[in-house]
Amino acid sequence: MSARDRILAKLNAAPVLPKAAPDIAAWYQTHRGTESTAEKAARFRGCIEFAHAEVHVVSPASWPQKLAEVLADKQIGKLLVAPGTDHGARAIAGLTSGGIECRGYDSRIEAWKEELFHDIPASLTAARCAIAETGTLVLWPDEHEPRLMSLVPPVHIVLLDAATTHNTFYEAMQSEGWANGLPTNALLISGPSKTADIQVTLAYGAHGPKELIVLLMGEAA
Amino acid sequence: MSEQALNFMPSEGFRARAKDVVENPFLRQSFRGAMDFLINKRITQFPDPEELESLRTLGEQIRQYNLGKLPSLLVELEENLTRNGIKVHWAETPDEANAIILGICQAHSAKLMVKGKSMVSEEIELNHACEAAGIDAMESDMGEYIVQLAGEKPSHIIMPAIHKTKQEIAELFAAKVPGIDYTDNVDELIQIGRKVLREKFLVADIGLSGVNFAVAETGTLCLVENEGNGRLSTTAPPVHIAITGIEKIVEKLDHVPPLLSLLTRSATGQNISTYFNMISGPRKPHEKDGPTEVHLVLLDNGRTQAYADEQLRKTLQCIRCGACMNHCPVYTRIGGHAYGTTYPGPIGKIISPHMLGLEATKSMATASSLCGACGEVCPVKIPIPELLMRLREESFSAPHANPAMRGQGAGYSALVSTIWRGWAAVYRSPALYRMATWLGSRFGGLMPSNQGPWTSVRVPLKPAPKRLRDLLKERG
Amino acid sequence: MSEQAKTSQRPADVYFFATCVVDQFFPGAGLDAITLLEREGIRVHFPEEQTCCGQPAYTSGFPDEARKVAALQLTLFPNDWPVVVPSGSCAGMMKHHYPTLFAADPARKAQADALSSRIYEFTDFLVNVLGWQPEDKGGDCTVVLHTSCSARREMGVHLTGRKLLGGLNKVKVAQQDHESECCGFGGTFSIKQPEISGAMVEDKVKSLKATGAERVVSADCGCLMNILGHAAWKDKQAGLAQPSLPGEHIASFLLRRTEERSSK
Ligand code: SF4
Numbered sequence: 001m002s003a004r005d006r007i008l009a010k011l012n013a014a015p016v017l018p019k020a021a022p023d024i025a026a027w028y029q030t031h032r033g034t035e036s037t038a039e040k041a042a043r044f045r046g047c048i049e050f051a052h053a054e055v056h057v058v059s060p061a062s063w064p065q066k067l068a069e070v071l072a073d074k075q076i077g078k079l080l081v082a083p084g085t086d087h088g089a090r091a092i093a094g095l096t097s098g099g100i101e102c103r104g105y106d107s108r109i110e111a112w113k114e115e116l117f118h119d120i121p122a123s124l125t126a127a128r129c130a131i132a133e134t135g136t137l138v139l140w141p142d143e144h145e146p147r148l149m150s151l152v153p154p155v156h157i158v159l160l161d162a163a164t165t166h167n168t169f170y171e172a173m174q175s176e177g178w179a180n181g182l183p184t185n186a187l188l189i190s191g192p193s194k195t196a197d198i199q200v201t202l203a204y205g206a207h208g209p210k211e212l213i214v215l216l217m218g219e220a221a
Numbered sequence: 222m223s224e225q226a227l228n229f230m231p232s233e234g235f236r237a238r239a240k241d242v243v244e245n246p247f248l249r250q251s252f253r254g255a256m257d258f259l260i261n262k263r264i265t266q267f268p269d270p271e272e273l274e275s276l277r278t279l280g281e282q283i284r285q286y287n288l289g290k291l292p293s294l295l296v297e298l299e300e301n302l303t304r305n306g307i308k309v310h311w312a313e314t315p316d317e318a319n320a321i322i323l324g325i326c327q328a329h330s331a332k333l334m335v336k337g338k339s340m341v342s343e344e345i346e347l348n349h350a351c352e353a354a355g356i357d358a359m360e361s362d363m364g365e366y367i368v369q370l371a372g373e374k375p376s377h378i379i380m381p382a383i384h385k386t387k388q389e390i391a392e393l394f395a396a397k398v399p400g401i402d403y404t405d406n407v408d409e410l411i412q413i414g415r416k417v418l419r420e421k422f423l424v425a426d427i428g429l430s431g432v433n434f435a436v437a438e439t440g441t442l443c444l445v446e447n448e449g450n451g452r453l454s455t456t457a458p459p460v461h462i463a464i465t466g467i468e469k470i471v472e473k474l475d476h477v478p479p480l481l482s483l484l485t486r487s488a489t490g491q492n493i494s495t496y497f498n499m500i501s502g503p504r505k506p507h508e509k510d511g512p513t514e515v516h517l518v519l520l521d522n523g524r525t526q527a528y529a530d531e532q533l534r535k536t537l538q539c540i541r542c543g544a545c546m547n548h549c550p551v552y553t554r555i556g557g558h559a560y561g562t563t564y565p566g567p568i569g570k571i572i573s574p575h576m577l578g579l580e581a582t583k584s585m586a587t588a589s590s591l592c593g594a595c596g597e598v599c600p601v602k603i604p605i606p607e608l609l610m611r612l613r614e615e616s617f618s619a620p621h622a623n624p625a626m627r628g629q630g631a632g633y634s635a636l637v638s639t640i641w642r643g644w645a646a647v648y649r650s651p652a653l654y655r656m657a658t659w660l661g662s663r664f665g666g667l668m669p670s671n672q673g674p675w676t677s678v679r680v681p682l683k684p685a686p687k688r689l690r691d692l693l694k695e696r697g
Numbered sequence: 698m699s700e701q702a703k704t705s706q707r708p709a710d711v712y713f714f715a716t717c718v719v720d721q722f723f724p725g726a727g728l729d730a731i732t733l734l735e736r737e738g739i740r741v742h743f744p745e746e747q748t749c750c751g752q753p754a755y756t757s758g759f760p761d762e763a764r765k766v767a768a769l770q771l772t773l774f775p776n777d778w779p780v781v782v783p784s785g786s787c788a789g790m791m792k793h794h795y796p797t798l799f800a801a802d803p804a805r806k807a808q809a810d811a812l813s814s815r816i817y818e819f820t821d822f823l824v825n826v827l828g829w830q831p832e833d834k835g836g837d838c839t840v841v842l843h844t845s846c847s848a849r850r851e852m853g854v855h856l857t858g859r860k861l862l863g864g865l866n867k868v869k870v871a872q873q874d875h876e877s878e879c880c881g882f883g884g885t886f887s888i889k890q891p892e893i894s895g896a897m898v899e900d901k902v903k904s905l906k907a908t909g910a911e912r913v914v915s916a917d918c919g920c921l922m923n924i925l926g927h928a929a930w931k932d933k934q935a936g937l938a939q940p941s942l943p944g945e946h947i948a949s950f951l952l953r954r955t956e957e958r959s960s961k
Contacts, residue, residue: 007313007525011291027276051495113457136497146508146510147456152453173475179439179473179474183501184503185500186501188496190494190497192495195447196380196447200255206414206447243895588890593846594879618758638759648765674891675888677891679898679926680930685724688724
């Protein structure tokens with residue numbers, strides 16, 4: 001018998017104690033409200049700023065300019081972008097004239113791992129959506145915008161459309177039908193990397209980005 | 222590997238180790254301070270008692286529902302992970318788990334493994350196994366890294382290096398990290414760790430991680446963390462191996478949000494962790510990064526024993542938040558190392574006997590005043606005090622056939638059992654009780670002044686010269 | 698807190714289950730509790746056959762022995778009167794653990810369930826059944842309240858105790874740090890793990906003393922035995938003649954405060 005068979009045999013020999021399925025929808029129904037887009041954006045912002053992220057309100061037209069300002073402010077001369085995405089293409093178009101070098105994530109990681117780890121000070125990605133309750137960005141990395149973009153560069157800049165903000169994590173997965181198919185890697189990001197492992201003292205930039213900057217794109221701004 | 226090696230400090234030494242910490246005012250103060258900090262952080266996350274209570278009830282229901290279907294969910298999980306391209310392995314014992322992991326490493330001629338935080342890997346003593354096989358297994362969680370550098374074990378499941386001061390860590394780094402000057406600035410210390418470990422992530426052959434929730438319906442492994450080392454371990458190296466106990470499974474994706482909320486709020490008082498990482502497969506052909514191979518090792522190691530008993534099964538509801546240890550007055554006094562087991566504190570007391578047997582863990586269940594602080598905060602409502610009483614019974618009762626636990630009767634003493642039988646004989650008989658207490662009240666003055674452990678820090682107990690029943694009679 | 702709503706009808710009769718610790722070690726506390734109830738016009742019945750709730754064996758891992766002792770107590774309260782218990786942990790045992798203890802014995806389980814609904818911890822009974830409002834006749838005084846863990850977590854006694862003390866005009870109730878933390882008694886725990894238990898009671902006594910309160914009161918004699926025993930031991934070490942932290946059962950304190958021409 002294999003370990004699998006032995007484990008399953010032991011479990012199947014145990015008393016069967018069926019329990020009613022939990023009613024998760026009902027709990028969220030009674031304990032979490034639904035807010036307007038503006039309220040959700042405000043809640044999102046409050047939470048993620050509390051977690052030490054930097055938030056800038058931008059418009060669909062103005063964000064490349066804000067991006068340029070943020071980079072100039074932080075004296076960052078090089079940005080990792082996803083050329084195969086709309087926002088990546090716009091960033092390249094908007095920044096190159098300002099003297100910022102845009103590095104595209106255009107080949108498999110094996111070809112340029114060292115460069116990514118040592119020579120990329122910042123990256124730009126989009127967020128798929130956000131969660132107001134916890135101040136959380138949702139990223140679904142893909143072939144255009146791979147997983148390590150939001151992880152290895154010390155500064156991570158995220159473009160978020162405020163209209164995609166959900167009230168809760170539960171609402172996000174339910175309304176977007178996540179159970180029907182998840183990408184190889186789905187991520188919730190709620191601030192810059194941090195640790196309190198030394199004497200419960202909070203320090204940022206443990207292993208992931210030291211700075212998380214959100215370009216919060218609303219209609220009005 | 223023998224059981225003794227796993228139970229890395231024998232149970233017999235528990236009292237002596239506890240005494241060492243208790244008598245060290247500095248350590249006492251630092252544990253107290255850290256636990257107070259975590260307790261207060263948790264409180265800020267649960268301002269509404271009704272919300273907390275209903276969410277704990279929901280958490281309990283979710284865990285019990287999923288445990289109720291555990292065998293079929295494991296099969297479903299295996300099917301869906303396999304469909305997603307994740308290879309599933311089953312291990313009944315730590316030895317089997319280590320052999321599986323080393324086999325994967327060897328197939329890739331791996332030299333360096335970076336590890337995200339995984340208590341299950343501590344449970345199987347993976348680092349020893351790797352060392353013996355010539356593989357460098359490097360911890361990357363800051364706390365785990367510090368503890369590994371010091372040649373120690375984690376003293377808390379969430380905060381592995383909580384027993385160390387920043388000065389101790391500063392000295393450790395200065396001594397062990399080449400080219401580093403002494404600094405006790407926490408930011409600088411973290412940046413030193415970051416720099417060292419980045420180079421490891423860059424070149425590691427294998428990334429190892431634990432799992433917080435495994436979702437059966439989607440074939441997804443979920444990881445909770447703040448540092449980003451968990452993401453790096455599971456994304457940067459070409460091979461990712463995850464290891465988990467068989468109980469960490471949920472059927473539906475929508476079971477995850479309530480459990481995640483309970484976990485981070487109870488553990489560190491955060492409304493959510495910085496990262497929640499959901500892995501549903503290795504790199505697809507057109508993707509540019511991520512591991513090309515992902516493995517999951519499902520570990521039993523005594524969990525099926527707990528599962529076989531309705532009451533003991535509740536142990537498996539645990540989501541490893543650590544709140545029970547943060548709130549435990551015993552843990553607060555003695556810290557994590559004194560327990561001598563991978564999992565310290567209340568959860569350690571109830572889970573370790575299934576992993577190591579009652580023989581090796583018999584002191585643990587007695588090291589509780591049953592104050593109930595653990596059960597009160599447990600986000601999935603595990604009745605920890607009730608389980609401790611059950612473990613006491615399993616340990617102290619005379620060995621019998623078909624025991625529910627390995628090592629049943631390990632703490633059996635004919636003398637102690639006789640004393641309790643005698644006690645019951647007196648206290649179940651009004652006449653004997655009256656006689657015994659009358660004698661006590663008459664000769665209370667003869668009580669010895671040395672009453673063993675009681676009088677080590679207390680004055681002796683003396684029955685009152687008149688019992689309540691005597692006073693009532695006198696009063697008429 | 699008791700699930701029962703405040704009864705508009707005050708019971709005329711109650712049973713008193715003293716507990717073995719009160720009977721043998723704190724008889725004065727038992728007498729004071731009975732006196733206070735009688736002063737409120739209640740007939741208090743003390744079944745002579747009572748011994749112990751069985752908790753020591755139960756928590757030590759000897760449920761069979763606990764069951765034997767508990768079975769005796771089940772038979773002592775035939776009338777449908779409330780059973781008042783001057784100890785939160787023993788009340789918790791009878792109210793919450795008897796039904797579990799007899800789960801496999803249908804006849805006794807039914808008795809245990811019926812008894813469970815009639816069990817009241819002393820301060821719970823005063824507040825939630827009698828709606829008793831103490832009238833303070835003593836002088837200015839500061840006390841600190843310690844509530845046992847089972848009383849707090851199973852019976853909500855910290856709330857009723859606080860409410861009663863709060864109703865005394867001239868009594869200030871001090872707030873100790875780590876109030877909800879265990880004093881380290883835990884029955885056989887104090888014998889099996891004396892180092893840890895000793896560290897816990899040491900910290901508890903320090904917290905209580907740091908409030909500057911004149912005395913500690915508690916609704917649980919197990920904790921008092923531990924706390925006062927350690928405080929007295931410390932005093933002895935320091936060569937003090939007067940106790941630096943006197944203490945008593947809350948019943949004794951309440952009775953004295955509300956008696957005519959009382960001092961403290
Ligand atoms: S037993 Fe409960 S409180 Fe303790 S770690 Fe597990 S889930 Fe958390």
